[in-house]
Amino acid sequence: MKQKARFTMGPAALVAAAFIGPGTVVTASLAGANFGYALLWALVFSVVATMILQEMAARLGVVTQQGLGENIRAGISRPWLRRLVVLLIFAAVIIGNSVYQGGNISGARLGLADLLPIDGQYIPVVLGALAAVVLWQGSYKVIEKVLIGLVLLMSVAFLATFLLTQPDWGALFSGLLIPSVPSGGILMVVALIGTTVVPYNLFLHSSSCAQKWQSANDLGAARKDIYISVPLGGLISMAIVGTAASAFFGKAITIQGAADLGQALQPLFGDSATTFMALGLFAAGLSSSLTAPLASAYALSGVLGYSNNLKDKKFRATWFTILLVGVVIASLGLKPIEVIIFAQVANGLLLPFMALFLVWVCNQPRLAQHRNSLLQNILGGLVCAVAIGLGARSIASAMGWL
Structure with a gap:
């Protein structure tokens, strides 16, 4: 008799914690301020695409008891091709995350500076030390619990801020359900998708699932984790878009980043809105400060053996x-x-490659009855096509062609 899967929030919460970083806060804020609720549908698509890829990554980790990096190493036999893949992963995941980590800590710094009377000069060191203490414990359970807590904190903070801004519910549901691209909005659509569908999350999720669950009997729990945690992360992104849309769209107030959003909310909606935004930004920065180094270590250890x-x-x-x-x-x-x-160029190359490889490896005989179904392959192929488009846009943008 098949045992009913028991839900425990876990590895997929790490994925949500990873893609809701300061970069997402900035992108979502600008999307709402400049285009109102019109681009919310792009986040709906992003969440669905993320769940498709992350389900494959989770299944790969649970069934093979190895992360994506290890499966890449095992699946590519040609030495020259393996070296090329290692180089791409090193460039996009290792070097890229090193640079983006500065943005993660800076984002947490902005939030903390608004909450506590601390000299901003020392905040990055304090935050870095805090992240190091959590990671140094060497306990997956500790890391998981901390990140679940941060995801829940972000949920409360950003959703409370959103409700305080008294959104236009009609326009909001229209933006969610009816795809439209206002003039000048195409690059923002790509940016919103790109902040959610993140290649290093495939490494993080597959390896985390291999550590948390030991057999294919746990696939039900892994999927439930995805279906709860990833949409929750998407809801947070939508709340940020909605907050900026309610507060700034069509008004004579401009913002350029997350810090401006928090400061501009105070005269409009009071200290509570500013405090909730600061809490959310702090949690977003700290959560990404934990997941980016962790994902990089999983990726490099896997491909290098x-x-x-x-x-x-x-x-x-x-x-x-x-x-x-x-x-x-x-x-x-x-x-x-x-x-x-x-890093942008390398990441643009890596994302479609990782998506394609994931679809390929999830069709391998070693997964037996847990290989992709026809529907999963079709959905995965559609996401890969979008990933290729994202990669092309990332490279073109980095080279100054857009």
Whole structure:
């Protein structure tokens, strides 16, 4: 008799914590401020696409008891092709996350600075130390609990801020259900999808699922985790879009980033809105500060063949290096444009490749009856097509062609 899957919020919450970072807050804020509720449908699509890919990643991790990195290493036999893939992963995931980690810590710094009377100069070091303490524990359960807590904090903070702004519910549901692209909105649509469908989450999720669950009998629990946690992350993004749309669209107030959004809410909706926004921004920055180094360590350990044990020296060295680079960037206010451009190009190449590889590997005989169905392959193919479009846009944008 088949045992009923028991739901426990877990690895998919790490995925939600990873894609709701300061970059998402900024992108969603600008989408709402500039286009109102019109682009909310893009987030609906993003959530569905993310669930399709993350279900494959989770299934791969649970059934094979290996992460995506290990499956890449096992599945590519040609040495030159394997070296190329390792180079791409190193460029996009390792170098890219090192640079973006500065943005994660900076975002958490902005939120904390609005909440506590602390000298902003020292906040990045404090945040980096806090993230290091959590990761150094070497306990998946501890990391999972911390990140679930941060996701729940973000949910309360951003949803409360959204409700305080008294949204136009008719326009909101229209934006959710009726796809439209206002003039000048196509790049913002791509940006909203790109902040949710993140390649390093495939490494993070598959490896996390392999650690949490030990057999294919747990696939039901893994799927329930995805169907709850990923939409919750999408709901947070939608709340941020709605907040900016309610507060700023069509009004003589402009914002350029998340910090401006929090400060501009105060005279309009009072201290409560500003406080909730600051809490959300702090949680978003800290959660991404934990997941980006962790995902990088999982990816590199998998493709290079060293242990992904959280207490392994090489594993710790990987995430610590990325965390340290982020602290330095946030502390010094550096803007390494050239490195960011390089990371964008590499990430644009990696995302469609990872999506295609994931579909391919989920059709391999080693998954037996858990291989992709025809419907899963069709849906995966559609997401891959979007990923290729995103990759092309990312590269074109980085090269200044857009």
